[in-house]
Amino acid sequence: MGQDTAEGHQLTGRPPGLAKPAQRGLTLIELLVALAVMILMATWGVPSFQQFAARNEVTTDVQRVVRALSLARNTAIMTRNTISVCSSQGPIYTNCNFNDWSLDWVIIEGEAAGGSLTGHPILKVLEPLNGVSVTFNRDDRPIRFSAIGWSQGYNGTFVLCGRNGESATAILGNNGRVRTESSSNDDC
Numbered sequence: 001m002g003q004d005t006a007e008g009h010q011l012t013g014r015p016p017g018l019a020k021p022a023q024r025g026l027t028l029i030e031l032l033v034a035l036a037v038m039i040l041m042a043t044w045g046v047p048s049f050q051q052f053a054a055r056n057e058v059t060t061d062v063q064r065v066v067r068a069l070s071l072a073r074n075t076a077i078m079t080r081n082t083i084s085v086c087s088s089q090g091p092i093y094t095n096c097n098f099n100d101w102s103l104d105w106v107i108i109e110g111e112a113a114g115g116s117l118t119g120h121p122i123l124k125v126l127e128p129l130n131g132v133s134v135t136f137n138r139d140d141r142p143i144r145f146s147a148i149g150w151s152q153g154y155n156g157t158f159v160l161c162g163r164n165g166e167s168a169t170a171i172l173g174n175n176g177r178v179r180t181e182s183s184s185n186d187d188c
Contacts, residue, residue: 050163050164051164051166053163054162054163054164054165054166055162055166057129057131057132057162057163057166058132058160058161058162058166058167058168059168060129061128061129061132061134061160061162062160062168062170062180064105064126064128064129065105065134065158065160065170065178066170066178066180067126068085068105068107068124068126069085069143069170069172069176069178070178071107071124072084072085072107072143072145073145073149073151073176073177074149075107075123075145076145076146076147076148076149076176077145077147077148077149079109079147080147081109081110081147082109082110082111082144082145082146082147083107083108083109083110083123083144083145084107084108084109084110084111084112084120084142084143084144084145085105085106085107085108085142085143085144085145086098086105086106086108086112086115086117086142086143087100087101087102087103087104087105087106087134088103088104088105088106088117089103089104090103090104090125090127093106093117093122093125094116094117094118095115095116095117096112096115096116096117096142097115098115098136098139098140098141098142101134101135101136101158102128102132102133102134103128104125104126104127104128105125105126105128106122106124106125107122107123107124107125107126108120108121108122108123109121109123111142111144112142112144115140115141115142131162131163132160132161132162133160133161133162133188134158134159134160134161135158135159135161136156136157136158137156137157137159138154138155138156141154142154143172145176149175149176150174150175150176151172151173151174151175151176152174153174154172155171155172155173155174156171156172157169157170157171157172158170158171158172159183159188161188165188167182167183167188168180168181168182168183169181169182169183
């Protein structure tokens with residue numbers, strides 16, 4: 001008998017007299033509870049993620065507006081030339097589009113009188129994000145920065161509207177500087 005227990009210990013890897021451990025797994029109830037918790041988390045998380053994504057889209061496009069206007073202003077100061085900014089339909093940029101600032105933004109050297117981009121060197125093109133609309137509250141002319149960086153007479157407010165009611169404004173002052181603010185849904 002002593003040999004049987006010693007052999008049993010060698011075969012099973014357990015000391016003699018110990019019971020086989022019970023197998024452990026998930027019961028149907030535990031699985032259903034875990035599934036219900038995951039569904040609740042997804043129900044709360046997905047709308048929050050969509051709101052987060054919409055807010056990021058607007059923030060990214062606000063940064064594009066600020067970057068374009070700051071770049072144009074700094075270029076005007078450095079080159080001592082008039083630099084203009086307007087929106088235009090690409091890939092061939094021939095005219096400014098003053099009704100839809102959601103298009104590509106073109107930074108050019110010169111005044112772009114009448115909105116014509118012909119004969120003006122294009123310095124930079126900044127492409128927009130899909131889903132964000134941009135409006136400007138000024139008349140039919142490009143934004144111009146003088147050799148000292150002022151945009152006098154070309155100041156105004158850009159309103160950026162995204163999905164889920166997200167919006168922001170970028171305000172261009174007479175001194176050529178840009179500041180941003182969050183805006184209300186009523187602006188869109």
